[in-house]
Amino acid sequence: MIAAPSPAFDGPVLSTRNLSVLAKGKPILDNVNLDFGPKSLTAVIGPSGCGKTTFIRSLNRMVELTPGLSVRGSILYLGQNIYDRSVNPVLVRRRIGMVFQRPTVFPMSVFENAAFGLRLVHEDEDTIDREVTEALRRAGLWEEVKDDLNRPALSLSGGQQQRLCIARALAVQPRVLLLDEPTSALDPMATQRVEATMQRLKEDFVLILVTHNVGQAARVSDRVAFLHTGKLIEVGKTGEILERPREPLTEQFITGRFT
Amino acid sequence: MTTALASTPSLAISEDLRRGETARLRWRTGFDRWMGWILPLLFLVAILPILDLVYYIGAKALPTMSWTVLTSTGDYQIHDALGVPIESTFLFVLSATLISVALGLFGGVATAEFLSERVASWIRMSANLLAGMPSVIVGYFGYFALCIYFGWGLSFIAGVFTLSFFMTPYIFRTADLAFSSIPRPIREAAYGSGARPTQYILRIGTPIAFPQILTGVFLAMAIGVGETAPIVLTVEPGLLVPNSLFAPATYMTALIWTGFNQPPSVALTVAFQAAFLIIVVVIVLNVAVRFVAAQYRKRLEGLYQ
Numbered sequence: 415m416i417a418a419p420s421p422a423f424d425g426p427v428l429s430t431r432n433l434s435v436l437a438k439g440k441p442i443l444d445n446v447n448l449d450f451g452p453k454s455l456t457a458v459i460g461p462s463g464c465g466k467t468t469f470i471r472s473l474n475r476m477v478e479l480t481p482g483l484s485v486r487g488s489i490l491y492l493g494q495n496i497y498d499r500s501v502n503p504v505l506v507r508r509r510i511g512m513v514f515q516r517p518t519v520f521p522m523s524v525f526e527n528a529a530f531g532l533r534l535v536h537e538d539e540d541t542i543d544r545e546v547t548e549a550l551r552r553a554g555l556w557e558e559v560k561d562d563l564n565r566p567a568l569s570l571s572g573g574q575q576q577r578l579c580i581a582r583a584l585a586v587q588p589r590v591l592l593l594d595e596p597t598s599a600l601d602p603m604a605t606q607r608v609e610a611t612m613q614r615l616k617e618d619f620v621l622i623l624v625t626h627n628v629g630q631a632a633r634v635s636d637r638v639a640f641l642h643t644g645k646l647i648e649v650g651k652t653g654e655i656l657e658r659p660r661e662p663l664t665e666q667f668i669t670g671r672f673t
Numbered sequence: 674m675t676t677a678l679a680s681t682p683s684l685a686i687s688e689d690l691r692r693g694e695t696a697r698l699r700w701r702t703g704f705d706r707w708m709g710w711i712l713p714l715l716f717l718v719a720i721l722p723i724l725d726l727v728y729y730i731g732a733k734a735l736p737t738m739s740w741t742v743l744t745s746t747g748d749y750q751i752h753d754a755l756g757v758p759i760e761s762t763f764l765f766v767l768s769a770t771l772i773s774v775a776l777g778l779f780g781g782v783a784t785a786e787f788l789s790e791r792v793a794s795w796i797r798m799s800a801n802l803l804a805g806m807p808s809v810i811v812g813y814f815g816y817f818a819l820c821i822y823f824g825w826g827l828s829f830i831a832g833v834f835t836l837s838f839f840m841t842p843y844i845f846r847t848a849d850l851a852f853s854s855i856p857r858p859i860r861e862a863a864y865g866s867g868a869r870p871t872q873y874i875l876r877i878g879t880p881i882a883f884p885q886i887l888t889g890v891f892l893a894m895a896i897g898v899g900e901t902a903p904i905v906l907t908v909e910p911g912l913l914v915p916n917s918l919f920a921p922a923t924y925m926t927a928l929i930w931t932g933f934n935q936p937p938s939v940a941l942t943v944a945f946q947a948a949f950l951i952i953v954v955v956i957v958l959n960v961a962v963r964f965v966a967a968q969y970r971k972r973l974e975g976l977y978q
Binding site: 479 | 789790856858859860861862863864865866867868869872876877880881972973974975976
């Protein structure tokens with residue numbers, strides 16, 4: 415057993431220690447060490463196939479749903495290793511929420527979608543009502559759906575669906591929210607609204623955003639980590655990394671010389 | 674305009690749209706046009722035997738049919754009273770469906786969600802093997818395993834289980850397929866929201882898979898209604914609706930089995946009536962399944978983008 419974190423824990427909320435992910439012995443991620451502090455939005459950027467999606471999926475043990483991947487090293491959530499044998503991945507995912515590339519609403523009403531995580535832990539109706547409203551407000555969707563919360567979620571537009579997915583993740587009050595290219599399937603207007611939502615949310619949550627879009631990283635993040643062929647090349651303040659990268663690889667990527 | 678066209682003579686294709694037609698192109702267009710007639714004709718040829726069958730049986734059965742035939746519970750060996758066979762068949766199919774749904778659903782969900790790919794592929798292969806097994810072999814298996822080895826004798830319950838051996842793989846396959854074909858992002862979103870596997874299966878998987886599973890259950894019932902061997906080999910023919918698990922019983926197809934080659938008699942009349950009823954039930958089940966599944970599928974529109 416590992417000790418529960420003390421309430422006054424002041425280290426990084428989430429940190430990876432020598433994190434490697436292997437597929438058939440071949441590393442997809444190679445010895446990544448990264449810390450994520452409270453109230454921050456870190457963008458993980460890199461070319462296709464650099465392992466950024468695998469990285470974000472390893473942060474709440476979603477990689478375990480893909481057969482054939484094995485994880486080395488550790489990930490500390492408030493000092494506890496989430497890959498410890500005594501830790502249940504279900505509880506990890508309730509504290510570290512996730513939003514995917516494409517909107518993944520369930521075939522039920524808007525309200526029930528947002529309430530999904532709360533129903534899993536058998537909250538009472540009053541709490542569910544309150545938390546769903548709060549989560550929809552935070553996700554910036556409340557004004558658009560408040561008149562008819564019982565409409566089927568699949569009737570919403572793509573951008574609304576994605577914000578509903580954010581609300582669904584927020585409703586269980588996670589501490590960390592993982593966003594895996596949340597706007598890659600959205601049009602520019604919808605992208606703008608999701609980005610505005612992300613910027614509001616970083617006041618209260620630890621946000622980790624995977625994106626292939628350097629512009630998006632520049633717009634919303636306050637820290638950028640650049641991954642290349644599974645290795646962390648460099649990490650730093652968004653402005654510094656994007657304007658004065660120290661590594662030639664980073665410079666090549668952000669100036670668009672490879673994608 | 675004309676000069677611009679004339680100034681590009683290197684273009685090999687004629688600009689006159691009526692002159693460019695070659696013999697080959699003409700032949701192909703003609704072929705396409707004729708195929709539009711030939712294929713529906715071939716389809717007619719293919720379904721003619723079925724139509725003829727339905728017509729033949731209908732022509733023999735309908736003149737003797739009446740409401741009293743369907744409802745009277747008299748002795749079906751003396752006059753055409755289908756009440757007892759209908760009720761017995763209903764009991765058989767309902768019990769066998771319950772068993773098959775329990776086995777097939779659990780098996781399908783386990784195969785799709787919990788078992789490793791290797792084990793799952795073995796189970797799928799066995800299910801396909803079982804589904805392709807000739808019914809007479811399943812019938813003899815039921816006879817030797819249930820009636821003799823378990824000592825149940827030629828009884829209602831032995832027939833129910835043998836019938837369910839036959840129906841289970843169909844329900845298993847649809848349940849497995851339905852759960853395996855739920856879009857991966859939906860599955861991951863459920864787990865990503867902190868769902869336990871059982872919560873995912875009950876709250877997300879089952880509503881999405883339901884129309885497909887329902888289809889499988891209905892089709893398995895349609896297959897079960899039409900099966901003969903599993904029943905005639907394991908159940909002692911009875912004249913009454915079975916009142917205990919080990920009672921003798923009768924089945925619609927058993928009436929056809931015993932009556933089809935009789936000289937004109939009550940048995941032959943009953944055989945045709947039973948055949949007609951089975952055809953009607955199978956058609957109704959097939960139509961109902963489309964209708965019901967379509968209703969449920971409406972809710973899922975947009976899920977499989």
